[in-house]
Amino acid sequence: MRKQLLLLLYICINLGLGKAQSIDSLENILPNQKGKLRIQTLGELCFQLMYVQPDKAIYYGTLAVKEASVQPDSLLFAQALNDLSLPYLVTGKFDSVIYLNKKAYVLRMKAGKPILAAANLSKIGQAYFEIGNYKQSLVEQAKANFIYEKLGDTARMVQISNNLGVLFEKLKDKQEAMRWYTKARELAHAIKDERGEVLAKINQAIIYRKYGDLRKAELLMMAVKPFIELQGFANEKAKYYESFGVLCRMTKRAEEGKDYYLKALEAYKEQGDEPGLANVYRNLGFCYSDLGQQKKALENFETALNYARKNNLNDQVQNLLFDLYEWNKANKNTDKALKYLEAHKASSDSIYNSETNNLAQQYSAKYQVERHKNETLSKEKQLLQTQVALKKRTNLLIWSIGLALVLFLLFVGYWRYYQQKKKLLVQQNRFAMNEERVRISRDLHDNLGVDLTWLASEMDLRAYAETNSIQRERLNELADKMRGAMRSLRETIWAIHQNQSTLEQLFTRLSDNARSVLELGRIQLILPETIPAVILSPAQTLHVYRIIKEGINNAIKYADCNHVLIETKVHEKTLHFIIRDNGKGFKLENHYASGYGLRNMESRATENGMQLIINSSPGHGTELKLYMPIITQMQTQV
Numbered sequence: 001m002r003k004q005l006l007l008l009l010y011i012c013i014n015l016g017l018g019k020a021q022s023i024d025s026l027e028n029i030l031p032n033q034k035g036k037l038r039i040q041t042l043g044e045l046c047f048q049l050m051y052v053q054p055d056k057a058i059y060y061g062t063l064a065v066k067e068a069s070v071q072p073d074s075l076l077f078a079q080a081l082n083d084l085s086l087p088y089l090v091t092g093k094f095d096s097v098i099y100l101n102k103k104a105y106v107l108r109m110k111a112g113k114p115i116l117a118a119a120n121l122s123k124i125g126q127a128y129f130e131i132g133n134y135k136q137s138l139v140e141q142a143k144a145n146f147i148y149e150k151l152g153d154t155a156r157m158v159q160i161s162n163n164l165g166v167l168f169e170k171l172k173d174k175q176e177a178m179r180w181y182t183k184a185r186e187l188a189h190a191i192k193d194e195r196g197e198v199l200a201k202i203n204q205a206i207i208y209r210k211y212g213d214l215r216k217a218e219l220l221m222m223a224v225k226p227f228i229e230l231q232g233f234a235n236e237k238a239k240y241y242e243s244f245g246v247l248c249r250m251t252k253r254a255e256e257g258k259d260y261y262l263k264a265l266e267a268y269k270e271q272g273d274e275p276g277l278a279n280v281y282r283n284l285g286f287c288y289s290d291l292g293q294q295k296k297a298l299e300n301f302e303t304a305l306n307y308a309r310k311n312n313l314n315d316q317v318q319n320l321l322f323d324l325y326e327w328n329k330a331n332k333n334t335d336k337a338l339k340y341l342e343a344h345k346a347s348s349d350s351i352y353n354s355e356t357n358n359l360a361q362q363y364s365a366k367y368q369v370e371r372h373k374n375e376t377l378s379k380e381k382q383l384l385q386t387q388v389a390l391k392k393r394t395n396l397l398i399w400s401i402g403l404a405l406v407l408f409l410l411f412v413g414y415w416r417y418y419q420q421k422k423k424l425l426v427q428q429n430r431f432a433m434n435e436e437r438v439r440i441s442r443d444l445h446d447n448l449g450v451d452l453t454w455l456a457s458e459m460d461l462r463a464y465a466e467t468n469s470i471q472r473e474r475l476n477e478l479a480d481k482m483r484g485a486m487r488s489l490r491e492t493i494w495a496i497h498q499n500q501s502t503l504e505q506l507f508t509r510l511s512d513n514a515r516s517v518l519e520l521g522r523i524q525l526i527l528p529e530t531i532p533a534v535i536l537s538p539a540q541t542l543h544v545y546r547i548i549k550e551g552i553n554n555a556i557k558y559a560d561c562n563h564v565l566i567e568t569k570v571h572e573k574t575l576h577f578i579i580r581d582n583g584k585g586f587k588l589e590n591h592y593a594s595g596y597g598l599r600n601m602e603s604r605a606t607e608n609g610m611q612l613i614i615n616s617s618p619g620h621g622t623e624l625k626l627y628m629p630i631i632t633q634m635q636t637q638v
Contacts, residue, residue: 023048024538032424039068039076043083050087057087078107078116085123094127101127118147129167138167158187158196165203178207195231198224202240209247217247234464238267238276245283254290261287270464278307278316282323294331301327318344501541503531503568510545514552521556524563532570534630543608544577544628547601551579551624554597559583559622570630577626585616 026041026048033041046061061084068080081104088096105120125140141164148156161184168177181203188196201224208217221244228240241264248257261284268276281304288297301324308316321344328337401409463475507527518525536544548566555564561583569576598614601624605612609629616622 029424032420036071036073036076039064039071039080042067043080046083047086050090054087054091058084058091061087074107075111075113078104078111081107082120089123089127092130094131097127098124114147115151118144121147134167134170138164138171141167154187154191155193158184158191158193161187162200162203169207174207174211178204181207194227195236198227198232199236202236202243205247206243209243209250214247214251218251221247231465233461234267234270235273235461238264238271238273240264241267242276242280242283245280245287249283249287249290254287258284258287258291271460274307274311275313275316278304278311278313278320280304281307282316282320285323285327289327294327298324298327501536501538503534503536506536506541506545507531507566510548510552514549517556518552518564523556523561525552526563526565528566528568532568532575534570534575537631539608540628540631543604543610544626547604547610547612547624547626548577548579550597550601555579555581555583555622559585561621573630575628575630577624577628579624579626580621582621585618585620585622587618588614588616 023045026045030038030041030045042060042064046057046064049057049060061080064080065077065084068077071077081100085097085100085104088094088100101120101124105117105124108114108117108120121140121144125137125144128134128137128140141160145157145160145164148160161180165177165180165184168180181200185197185200185204188194188200201220205217205220208214208220221240224240228237232240241260245257245260245264248254248260261280265277265280265284268280281300285297285300285304288294288300301320305317305320305324307313308320321340325337325340325344328334328340459475459479463472463479466472466475511525511527514525552564555561559581561581563582565578565580567576567578567580602612602614605626611627613625613627614622615625
């Protein structure tokens, strides 16, 4: 199983690199394409840009929908609608997600593609859940379940049955929630999915407990205890032990409940789940209070409050403040009781304001959707007007030219046609090499984000469950390397995806990515007040970004400074960068042995036609001067 996980990780990373390398070629060949091939390229651009440049992804997706709407292929139009919904989902425009997927669903069902239609229902249900419309989410999930049931896809039915159980719990329907959890249990048993069956039993036990049937709840919990203790992952153990602790407290067994909460505490610590820790510490406080150990009760209540505040769990904070008020009142600590009561009231007011703001944001989001539609129509109108004006000028030019010029234009036209045909053949050959990758990525794109998230989580869970310390450490290292690789990949994609970049975009990206680390070290990043309007190629963008970022990282890690200053200017077709800190500096003759990575920075600069000069001395900070030739003409200053 471990080898399969590593193989999937390798495939996903290489797909991501392939996308980064193909954006430029896709945009370059787009003007020469027509019909179905052009629509597919627009859809692929929409898909590949949805996380890094969602606005640009929406632009390409909108063009694909517009052009596909006049084609006779209804599945092509449905695919374009489906693709356009993805960047809207990423940006939280759920009304647009619902509208686009509803249209795609109808087209795919008419074309006899129910499995594709079920994917649209899944996104519709997700959007309704996000905006709090649980009833409509339930309707869409039920439709998807009907399709999976009809096609006999049992594995997906286990998951969707659990989802339906959650929705019925949200809607306070005990019987239906229990029915769907029971169905999930039976389906998991039929395909010999022991873990799925155990988790369904735990969900059933929680329902029994919530509605007062404590005997049935305990019987189910005892039945799955051997599996959880021997094979359960940390998250499963945490849920199980915490639920059993609640059951023990409800049956007046505080000592036994305390033992289960302590086990849940260890499982949450193993996961690093701080919201879960806050809840368990609160329950431990109640247990110790029931046992008369008031000092330990107070310690656990206060620890729970710290975790809840740290993770912005407003409801939990409010409950804990009231618990501490009650505890201090019962123990005759009048002053502290009054303090916690006032804090509880202030927290209630804060939560009310937060809910009011969330409601306002929902209305604002709906307004933005409508405004976006109007802006799109306005842009289309301007485009048509421009095309009409261009046609009139072209006609006037043709009638004013003599026969000799007409012959010349025909010759030039033939020559250009020949050159473009040659270029198009080369591009089509290159595009053909990417077709199989495009097919694979399109097959994965509906569930790719979910699969990647599952992969990282699964690696962590397997590390927690691994008893061999060497293997566990290896799994943890692989998980960390995966996250580091994805962070580095996002930076590379940002640079490579753009045909050209400005210095302002470069500095904005640097500031955004370095802000949290700089703030943590209380270091100020001072950017130039006036930024030259210079265009950088993708390669220049990438290498300048990496060199400056390494300089900032060195200042953070070694310089012991409180600010980093970046200056830039243009002199005789050369762009000058100066990165200076006010730190402790170092002996220049020892800089290759200092561990600062300066040799790599110098090599990167030299290999890419730049020059890097390093100046530093003890007590006088460090200064990096980077000189880069300007290849592209400067923009006009605005």
